[in-house]
Structure formats: C-alpha cells, structure tokens
Amino acid sequence: MSDTIIDVKNLRKYFKVHQKEPGLSGSIKSLFSRKYYDVKAVDDISIEIKEGELVGFIGPNGAGKTTTLKTLSGLLHPTSGHISVLGYKPWERKPEFQRKFSLVMGQKNQLWWDLPAQETFILNKEIYEIPTDQYNQTLNELVELLEVQDLLKVQVRKLSLGQRMKMELIAALIHSPKVLFLDEPTIGLDVVMQKKIREFLKEYNLSHNATIILTSHYMEDVKELCERVIVIDHGKILFDGKLDEIIKKFATHKTLEIVFEEDIDPEKLKELGKIKQFEPPKAILEVKRSKVSEVAADLLKQFPVEDLNIIEPDIEDIIREVFAGRLLS
Amino acid sequence: MFPHFLKRKLKIYAAYLKTDFQAQFEYRLDFFLYTIAALVSPIIGLAVWLAASNSGAKLLLDKDQLITYFALVLFVGTLNQTWHAWYVDEDINTGNFSKFLLKPFYLADEYFIREITDKIFKLFFTSVLFIAAIFIFHISFKGVYLDLITLTLFLVSLVLSFGIAFYLESIIGITTFWLHSIDFLKDLESIANQVLTGRLIPLVFFPAGLASFISFTPFRYVVSFPIEILMHKATGSTLLFGFTLQFFWFIAMILAYKYLYNKGVVKFQAYG
Amino acid sequence: MVRNLKLIFILFKHSSKRYLENRWSTFGNFVSASLEIAIFIFFISFIFSFTKSLNGWDKNHVLLLVGISQLVTALYNFLFRRSVNRFPDLVRAGELDLLLTKPMNTQLYASFRSTKPFELLNTITGLAITAYALHQIGNSFGILNWLLLLVGITCGVLVLYSICFSFTILSFWSPKLSSASSILEILTTPLTLPTDIYGQPMSFIVTFVIPIGLVVTVPVKLFLGSISAYFILIEVLLTLIFFYGCTRFWNYAVKGYTSASS
Numbered sequence: 001m002s003d004t005i006i007d008v009k010n011l012r013k014y015f016k017v018h019q020k021e022p023g024l025s026g027s028i029k030s031l032f033s034r035k036y037y038d039v040k041a042v043d044d045i046s047i048e049i050k051e052g053e054l055v056g057f058i059g060p061n062g063a064g065k066t067t068t069l070k071t072l073s074g075l076l077h078p079t080s081g082h083i084s085v086l087g088y089k090p091w092e093r094k095p096e097f098q099r100k101f102s103l104v105m106g107q108k109n110q111l112w113w114d115l116p117a118q119e120t121f122i123l124n125k126e127i128y129e130i131p132t133d134q135y136n137q138t139l140n141e142l143v144e145l146l147e148v149q150d151l152l153k154v155q156v157r158k159l160s161l162g163q164r165m166k167m168e169l170i171a172a173l174i175h176s177p178k179v180l181f182l183d184e185p186t187i188g189l190d191v192v193m194q195k196k197i198r199e200f201l202k203e204y205n206l207s208h209n210a211t212i213i214l215t216s217h218y219m220e221d222v223k224e225l226c227e228r229v230i231v232i233d234h235g236k237i238l239f240d241g242k243l244d245e246i247i248k249k250f251a252t253h254k255t256l257e258i259v260f261e262e263d264i265d266p267e268k269l270k271e272l273g274k275i276k277q278f279e280p281p282k283a284i285l286e287v288k289r290s291k292v293s294e295v296a297a298d299l300l301k302q303f304p305v306e307d308l309n310i311i312e313p314d315i316e317d318i319i320r321e322v323f324a325g326r327l328l329s
Numbered sequence: 330m331f332p333h334f335l336k337r338k339l340k341i342y343a344a345y346l347k348t349d350f351q352a353q354f355e356y357r358l359d360f361f362l363y364t365i366a367a368l369v370s371p372i373i374g375l376a377v378w379l380a381a382s383n384s385g386a387k388l389l390l391d392k393d394q395l396i397t398y399f400a401l402v403l404f405v406g407t408l409n410q411t412w413h414a415w416y417v418d419e420d421i422n423t424g425n426f427s428k429f430l431l432k433p434f435y436l437a438d439e440y441f442i443r444e445i446t447d448k449i450f451k452l453f454f455t456s457v458l459f460i461a462a463i464f465i466f467h468i469s470f471k472g473v474y475l476d477l478i479t480l481t482l483f484l485v486s487l488v489l490s491f492g493i494a495f496y497l498e499s500i501i502g503i504t505t506f507w508l509h510s511i512d513f514l515k516d517l518e519s520i521a522n523q524v525l526t527g528r529l530i531p532l533v534f535f536p537a538g539l540a541s542f543i544s545f546t547p548f549r550y551v552v553s554f555p556i557e558i559l560m561h562k563a564t565g566s567t568l569l570f571g572f573t574l575q576f577f578w579f580i581a582m583i584l585a586y587k588y589l590y591n592k593g594v595v596k597f598q599a600y601g
Numbered sequence: 602m603v604r605n606l607k608l609i610f611i612l613f614k615h616s617s618k619r620y621l622e623n624r625w626s627t628f629g630n631f632v633s634a635s636l637e638i639a640i641f642i643f644f645i646s647f648i649f650s651f652t653k654s655l656n657g658w659d660k661n662h663v664l665l666l667v668g669i670s671q672l673v674t675a676l677y678n679f680l681f682r683r684s685v686n687r688f689p690d691l692v693r694a695g696e697l698d699l700l701l702t703k704p705m706n707t708q709l710y711a712s713f714r715s716t717k718p719f720e721l722l723n724t725i726t727g728l729a730i731t732a733y734a735l736h737q738i739g740n741s742f743g744i745l746n747w748l749l750l751l752v753g754i755t756c757g758v759l760v761l762y763s764i765c766f767s768f769t770i771l772s773f774w775s776p777k778l779s780s781a782s783s784i785l786e787i788l789t790t791p792l793t794l795p796t797d798i799y800g801q802p803m804s805f806i807v808t809f810v811i812p813i814g815l816v817v818t819v820p821v822k823l824f825l826g827s828i829s830a831y832f833i834l835i836e837v838l839l840t841l842i843f844f845y846g847c848t849r850f851w852n853y854a855v856k857g858y859t860s861a862s863s
Contacts, residue, residue, distance in 0.1 A: 366784075369791065380656045384653070386651040386652035522825065529790075593653070
C-alpha cells in the first residue's frame with residue numbers, strides 16, 4: 001500500500017491585482033491610491049497523490065496549473081487550505097524537504113549558460129550534498145538513459161532545445177528526488193524529442209518509484225504518460241481520475257458510423273439518434289452513451305446494415321469542449 | 330506641404346508623449362534613483378569647496394556665491410542628465426532597432442520624447458528640492474540676476490545645453506553599431522561630466538589655460554555656461570564667444586549624430 | 602557555515618571559467634577604473650592647490666583615503682558587483698523561482714554567483730596609491746593600526762554590500778529596475794572623500810545613518826589613530842546591524858514574492 005505523499009485540502013490561492021484606470025488620469029491616480037481586486041488562481045482544490053503515481057494536470061492557460069505546482073513546491077504561500085508534501089509544509093521551504101523534490105519549468109533554465117552542463121551537475125552535487133559515489137552512479141545512469149554521453153562537455157548555449165531539456169532533467173534528478181514537479185516540460189520541443197522525454201519519464205517513474213506531477217497543454221504528454229489526470233480550469237478541479245473515465249464522464253454521446261446496404265429512409269433514422277451526416281450509403285449518427293447498445297441493436301434489426309462502427313470521441317475534443325464550458329454538467 | 334508635415338509630426342509626438350508619460354509612472358523607482366544620482370555632484374562639490382573655504386582657501390567665489398552656484402548646478406545639472414545611451418545600446422544589440430527602420434520614426438525622436446517626459450518629471454522634482462534647499466540653507470541667491478534679458482539668454486542657453494547633452498548621449502549610444510560595448514565611452518563621458526562641465530568644480534577655478542581649453546569643448550556648455558549667464562559671470566565678449574561656441578556645438582552634435590546614424594543604419598542593414 | 606563556504610568556492614570557480622574569454626573588456630575595465638582614480642587624484646590635488654587642509658584632513662591623508670577606497674571598491678567589485686547588478690535579471694527571467702526551491706541560502710547564491718576575479722587587478726591601483734600616500738605621510742604604523750585597518754576594510758566591504766544589495770532587492774517590486782546598479786556609481790565619488798567635509802550634522806548622518814562613512818573614512822581614521830581604537834567595536838557592531846538589516850529585507854522581499862507572484 002503506497003503512502004499518500006501529497007495531500008491537498010481546500011487549497012485557495014488568490015492574488016491581489018491592481019487595476020489601473022485607463023488614460024493619463026488613471027496613471028496619476030495610481031500614484032496615490034490603488035484599487036485591488038482578487039484573482040482566484042486556485043479556488044478550493046483538494047487532491048491526494050500517492051507515492052509512485054504519475055499524474056498529469058491539464059488545463060488551458062491561466063487555469064491554475066502552474067500556480068498549483070508552485071504552491072506544492074513551496075514557491076507560493078497558499079491563501080488558505082492545507083497542503084502537505086512528503087509530510088512537510090512546502091512554503092516553509094525547509095532544506096530537508098527541498099532535498100527530496102525537484103522542480104523543472106519548461107522555459108526556465110537552471111543550467112549555467114556558458115559552461116558545460118556537467119558544471120551545473122557538480123554545483124548541484126554540492127548544493128544537495130550528494131555523496132560522490134552516489135553522484136557518479138546516478139549521473140551515469142541518467143546520461144545513459146538520455147543518451148547524452150557526448151554532450152556533457154559541450155557548453156549549454158550550444159545545445160539544441162531538446163538536448164538542453166535532457167540536461168535540465170539530469171540536473172533535476174541528480175539528487176534522486178522522491179517527487180518531481182514538471183511544468184510544461186515538452187514545450188517547444190519537436191515531436192521526436194517529446195516522445196523521447198516521455199519515454200524517459202515513464203521509465204524513470206517505474207524504476208525509481210518517483211512521484212511525478214506534470215502540467216501540460218499537450219494532450220499527447222498526458223495520454224502517453226499519465227494514468228491519472230486532473231483537469232483544472234479557472235482554479236477549480238473539473239475532473240480527477242483515470243483518463244478513460246474522462247470520456248465516460250464528459251462524453252455524453254458516442255458516434256455511430258453506419259454503411260447501409262441499400263437506400264434507407266432518413267426520417268426513420270432520426271428516431272434512433274441525431275443525424276450528423278447523411279450521404280447514402282453512409283450515415284453518421286450521434287447517440288447518447290447510455291443508449292448506444294440499444295440503438296445499435298435496433299439499427300441492425302430495422303435497417304440493412306453493411307458496416308457499423310462505434311466511435312469514441314477524441315479526448316482532445318472532449319477536453320476542448322469541457323474548457324469551452326459546453327459539457328459541464 | 331511643410332506645415333502639414335510638421336503638424337503630422339507634432340501629432341505623433343503628442344501621442345507618443347502621452348503614452349510615454351504613462352509608462353514613466355511604471356518606472357517611478359528607477360526615476361527616483363537616477364535623480365538622486367544627479368544630486369550627488371552638486372552636494373559633494375559644495376561640501377568640498379565650502380570645506381576648503383572654511384579651511385582658509387581663497388577662492389574666486391565667496392561662500393554665498395558657492396552655495397548659489399551649486400544650487401544652480403543642482404537644477405541645471407539634474408535637468409541635463411541623460412542616460413539613454415544604454416537604451417540605444419540595448420535596442421541595437423537586441424535587434425529591436427529594426428523597428429525604427431520600419432516605422433516612419435527617427436531613432437532620436439523616440440528617445441527625445443522620453444527625455445521630454447523625463448525632464449517634466451525632473452523639473453517637478455528638482456523644483457521641489459530647489460525650493461526646499463532655499464529655505465533650509467537660507468540661500469540668498471546673491472549674484473543671480475533675474476532681469477528679463479538675463480533670463481531670456483539663460484533660457485535660450487539652457488535649451489541649447491539640453492540639446493548638446495542629449496545628442497552627445499545619442500552619439501555614444503549609436504557607436505554601438507561599431508563598438509562591442511559602450512562602457513568605456515560612458516566612463517569617459519562620466520569623467521568629463523564630473524570634471525569639465527562645472528558640476529564638481531566651478532570652471533572659473535581652473536587655471537586660465539585649462540579654462541580656455543574647456544571653453545572650446547562642448548562640456549562647458551552643458552552646465553556651466555547657462556549658469557554663468559545667470560550669475561553675470563559671462564558678459565560682453567565672453568558672452569558672445571560662449572554663445573557662438575554653444576551654437577556651434579549644438580549644430581555639430583546634431584550633424585555628427587545624423588551622419589553617424591545614417592552610416593550605422595547602412596551597417597545594420599548589412600549585418601542585422 | 603562550511604557548506605556555505607564550499608558553495609562560495611564552487612561559484613567562484615565557475616565564475617572564473619565563465620568570464621575567461623573576455624580579456625578585452627577586462628583590460629578596458631582596468632583602464633577606465635585607473636582613469637577614474639587618476640581623475641580623483643587630480644581633483645584632490647587641485648583642491649589642495651587652494652588650501653592646506655580640508656576640515657582637518659591634509660593632502661596625503663586624503664590620498665590615503667583615496668587608495669583605501671579604491672581597495673575597498675575593488676574588493677566589493679570582485680566579490681559582489683556583477684551578482685548584485687544582475688540580480689534583477691534573475692527575477693525577470695523567472696530563474697529565481699528555481700533557485701528558491703533548492704536547499705541552499707538563496708541570498709548567498711545570488712550574491713556570489715558571478716564574482717569578477719579580474720577586478721582584483723584594480724586592488725593593485727589601490728595598494729599603489731596607499732603605498733605612495735603612506736610614504737608621503739612618513740610615520741610608521743604599528744601592528745595594531747594595520748589590524749584595525751584590515752578589520753575596517755572587511756567591515757567596509759560588508760557595509761557596501763549591504764547598501765548595494767538592499768537596493769537591488771527593490772527589483773522584486775520593480776522588475777524593470779535598471780538603476781539598482783547605479784547606486785554604486787552614486788557612491789563612488791563620496792567614498793573617495795572624507796565624510797568630515799560635510800560638517801555637522803551631515804557628517805554624522807553620512808556615517809551612521811547612510812553608512813557611507815563606515816566604508817572608508819572610519820577605517821582610515823582608525824588606522825591613522827585620529828579616533829580611538831575602541832571605535833572599531835562600534836564599526837563592527839554597526840556593520841553587523843546593517844548586514845542583518847539587509848538580510849532581513851531580503852527575507853521580507855522573498856516572503857512577499859512568494860505570496861504575490863504567479
């Protein structure tokens with residue numbers, strides 16, 4: 001039975017933003033008195049994550065993903081609520097806690113720009129007080145997994161974006177953290193590199209039983225890596241569970257692709273479901289999930305059906321619909 | 330044709346001015362620190378020369394005059410303080426400069442607008458400090474002449490001095506086209522600003538030969554000359570000579586700037 | 602404590618490697634620093650062509666002060682200047698966030714990450730001027746005086762750091778702040794002159810409130826023996842207070858940053 005290592009209850013994070021009135025008089029006014037209003041970046045979320053889980057946060061920009069991640073890593077104080085990561089209160093930023101996790105942000109580097117990545121690793125060795133044997137062992141392992149043996153001595157600014165990301169990951173994992181927070185790790189990378197990074201993360205998660213939380217707005221990241229997905233929008237959790245359950249929860253309909261043997265009467269077809277397309281001999285029907293088997297059976301009974309396909313809606317489409325507010329029930 | 334062109338330019342200026350004014354509010358802290366920086370010279374200058382005077386030095390300006398002089402340096406020197414060479418440097422090095430090639434807007438114009446808004450703020454600030462200083466130090470302004478002619482001459486000279494300072498700074502900025510870093514030039518400028526403009530040492534204290542030499546450089550005309558006019562230390566032929574040189578340097582700076590600018594643009598377009 | 606020293610050492614090693622290529626700018630930097638100090642010396646010589654003393658300081662004593670100020674400034678520049686000036690970039694680029702998640706003293710890291718080893722060249726100028734001034738003064742100074750000077754210089758560098766770093770902390774609230782680095786330039790000229798020239802009460806303010814006087818004037822006075830040796834205790838105490846104040850300000854700023862930034 002794995003332990004719960006991340007425990008979040010009723011987390012709220014509000015930011016005070018000052019709104020400047022437009023124009024010159026607004027500027028002058030802002031010199032003397034400022035009006036603030038609250039931005040609810042995270043608005044009452046509760047999550048429990050167990051050791052070894054690989055969890056993905058998805059949501060549109062501004063949803064609260066990064067804010068949540070920053071709060072979990074101690075970069076932000078919660079406005080209210082309870083957080084515990086590895087038994088620590090993250091915002092206290094205790095060194096014992098900091099030694100056990102790592103944060104990687106897609107567009108920000110921790111590597112020294114004009115030195116080889118190796119130098120940053122040595123620096124981290126010092127910062128995290130990693131014993132030399134352990135350091136060498138971990139380094140070799142990571143370098144092999146990520147296939148960067150030849151790049152260790154190359155200055156970071158000469159590396160490609162993808163190679164840099166690999167080095168960032170090594171720098172982040174050199175101290176064998178128990179928890180890894182990744183904020184948009186594959187952003188800007190080409191498709192091949194994205195795949196490589198995903199494979200690496202999956203492998204690392206399995207071999208080290210490291211808990212990995214990642215945020216992304218690439219569906220592929222989440223599909224490939226995460227069994228568990230948390231959907232966030234406007235600071236609220238819309239869904240928390242297995243990826244395939246999203247479909248069940250949010251996809252209220254399935255699509256039936258039918259090929260008929262002969263001409264049929266579309267009016268009769270309408271009784272079974274919503275006709276999305278009708279080009280004889282093909283037809284596409286939208287049917288409520290709960291009724292799919294019933295409708296399928298009826299179709300086969302009432303119509304001369306040559307071919308029948310039951311199609312799941314695309315996860316991307318569902319998520320998109322969710323964010324567009326169309327499927328919130 | 331001509332008035333229309335001017336009108337359009339003025340309209341653009343006005344719009345730019347307004348936006349920049351607002352942007353300036355965002356930089357309140359920056360502005361505050363830079364202005365404090367400008368105050369240091371006159372304060373130190375006054376302290377040093379007063380101390381010298383108190384320790385028995387015989388100077389060409391008595392104590393009251395020293396106080397008056399440095400109070401005026403505080404005003405004029407702060408007003409004419411420029412630092413936009415760094416921004417020009419940044420714009421060129423980051424390639425931001427291209428926007429000037431695309432828009433019908435001249436590089437100097439953009440920085441000029443910023444300077445104007447900057448001056449307005451500075452004027453406000455230095456006026457407050459000036460008035461405070463008057464009351465704290467009981468400045469009698471002995472030796473300052475406020476008749477119409479002197480004031481007019483002073484204002485004309487002030488505007489010219491601003492032009493010289495501005496274009497000198499702009500020239501330093503655009504040398505970025507050829508030099509890797511303008512640090513060295515800025516350092517030289519800073520030294521010249523301290524020693525040759527009268528900010529730390531009243532130019533009249535220099536031995537005749539050196540003072541003459543400085544009269545031929547643009548530096549006297551950035552701070553010292555307008556003050557000399559106001560204190561009636563430049564009269565008759567000296568006044569004429571001074572104004573001639575100030576005009577000369579004003580024009581020379583603008584011409585040098587335009588020449589270098591055009592050369593620089595060509596280079597920029599070649600290499601990007 | 603040991604860990605912090607080790608961290609400083611590694612940062613120092615890295616800085617040396619990183620800036621090795623910039624030989625031209627190092628030379629240019631040395632030339633302009635030397636030029637600047639030459640101008641100061643000219644300025645002082647010029648003043649002393651009018652008078653024999655400046656509120657109790659004679660020419661050679663002021664030259665000594667110039668030499669020591671050059672030494673202190675060069676040491677500060679070596680250890681802290683580039684790191685302090687570049688700190689706003691860290692905030693702007695968001696790299697500060699990553700630093701805050703690491704188990705180390707972030708202030709220490711931010712203060713030492715870009716040391717400038719070649720600045721040590723400028724200490725030579727300072728030492729040369731000091732040597733000349735001492736020669737002109739002619740007196741001999743005992744071990745105690747030298748010790749006081751050493752401690753005084755250390756305090757001076759720390760006070761200078763506290764002032765400059767406190768200004769750069771302002772970039773937490775004003776990320777576009779570019780003038781935090783100009784605070785050092787503001788201070789350069791005042792540092793080369795004895796704070797006694799300001800008369801009272803300015804002299805007092807400039808020594809104890811805006812502690813510029815603590816950086817050079819007091820150490821030199823201690824060395825010369827023009828103030829009691831016990832004053833070193835006050836210097837050390839005040840240095841610690843200002844340093845502590847700077848650290849507190851840092852903590853306050855980080856706290857605000859972690860509450861407010863998104």
